Amino acid sequence: METSAQEESTGVCPDGGLAFDVFSRRCPSRDTLEDVTGRWGSLTLGALHEGTFRFNELRRRIDGVSEKMLSQTLQALERDGLVRRDAQPTNPPRVDYELTPLGRQVAERLLTLIRFVQARMPEVLAARETYDEVRGGR
Template sequence: MTESAESIFEQFPGGVFPAACSSRVLLDHVTSKWGVLVLVSLTDGPQRWSELRRRAQGISEKMLAQTLRTLEADGLVHREQQPVMPPRVDYSLTPLGEELAEVMVPLLRWVGRNADTVIGPATR
């Protein structure tokens, strides 16, 4: 984190990310409206469906399911279904997901700190 503070363009010579490459796809997944919220919710430890719905305020069931499926397919989220009744499913971050969370949380903190200054507490 010390030497690399300068140019991300050494890492990506052609434009920021070349259009239509895997980086763009993954970027869209992890920076999606609900992807961010679900990922960050899970930094607090394994959680169940209903817990996640509460944490990611405003998400619909459809979007939660879709987001979780995408994140799981990307290997960022682990889904563990326990064969008990009533059904119990726990979602957690995979090691890869934890890695991602480590770089995501600083961004979220920054947003949290600066939101009121930039947008205004009630505006828009």
Template structure:
């Protein structure tokens, strides 16, 4: 399955996607999974669950993200169909980012994972302490 998905015809693409297996190294879902589950991808999707944001608002909401990483992640999420970029022809320029219906679905899934991660911190820290103690750290 080492074929570029973007260059396939409709029938070839349907056949390729029918054979998709996320466990296969060359599965096209791996790139999408990377965009959605990257640190910034998760946090951007979670932030956009509640409302649309302008770029600068989103950068403040997702603390620690650089302008470059925010722009790259938004572009990847937009290309994959998760985020809609609405550029309004006003002065000064205004660009709003919102989730698409597909983006809402993805955001709900990553929000569940993010919430579970946050809620599980006490257990994770306890496991780390046991691990470190057993290894004399």
């Protein structure tokens, strides 16, 4: 779905409805934000930032994701225009996944956040320990 320059600059939904506002429950940007920032979406985008992967390669890269969840995640990200699925007519079939230009931009921003969180984990772990001592743990 393409948007006009006016729609991009004003943030108006293509149907002329609400302005794009993730805090509004009817805004389609909320679904995309969920696809991108959910555990599996962010890890999938981060992994694909490293290059093109086949399904099972990607599943091994994202430790702990089930086949079903990865499949659903890839479909959602493809629908959002962030991932490209390339099915090659070989026997057996070969399917590769890669980021679109928009997906690459989103992944770069996510990776900045991921790196920040990883770098601050000593502080997070200390805060958790303090919280657990005061509140009685999880």
